[in-house]
Amino acid sequence: MYAREYTVTMFSPEKGKFKGLSFNSKTIKPGEVFIAVRGFNSDGILYAKEAVNNGASAVICDKKSTVPKETLELIKTGNVTLIKTDNPEITAAKIAKNIYPKQPKTVFAITGTNGKTTIADL
Numbered sequence: 181m182y183a184r185e186y187t188v189t190m191f192s193p194e195k196g197k198f199k200g201l202s203f204n205s206k207t208i209k210p211g212e213v214f215i216a217v218r219g220f221n222s223d224g225i226l227y228a229k230e231a232v233n234n235g236a237s238a239v240i241c242d243k244k245s246t247v248p249k250e251t252l253e254l255i256k257t258g259n260v261t262l263i264k265t266d267n268p269e270i271t272a273a274k275i276a277k278n279i280y281p282k283q284p285k286t287v288f289a290i291t292g293t294n295g296k297t298t299i300a301d302l
């Protein structure tokens with residue numbers, strides 16, 4: 181499904197390691213990446229200013245998103261990396277793979293109303 185390569189445009193004044201990822205501008209911690217997802221009613225890029233003020237070291241957004249001028253200035257003066265991509269979720273997943281390298285090869289999900297704990301413990 182995701183066989184296509186995605187184009188990424190980056191503004192990065194300084195190369196550095198990212199410490200984590202967050203879709204929520206309110207919970208971002210210094211050194212983490214803020215993923216600004218476009219929705220039907222709002223664009224996550226509108227919350228990037230808050231994320232940068234809270235310590236985000238990078239912002240990932242859709243290449244179709246219009247970054248507010250004030251936010252763009254804050255990104256440039258705050259030494260923050262801006263990543264504009266065709267698909268922010270896929271880009272975030274690729275970065276997450278580098279931040280959290282020890283991932284299981286197989287993941288199982290147990291859903292339902294009754295018996296989940298029993299099945300998981302077996």
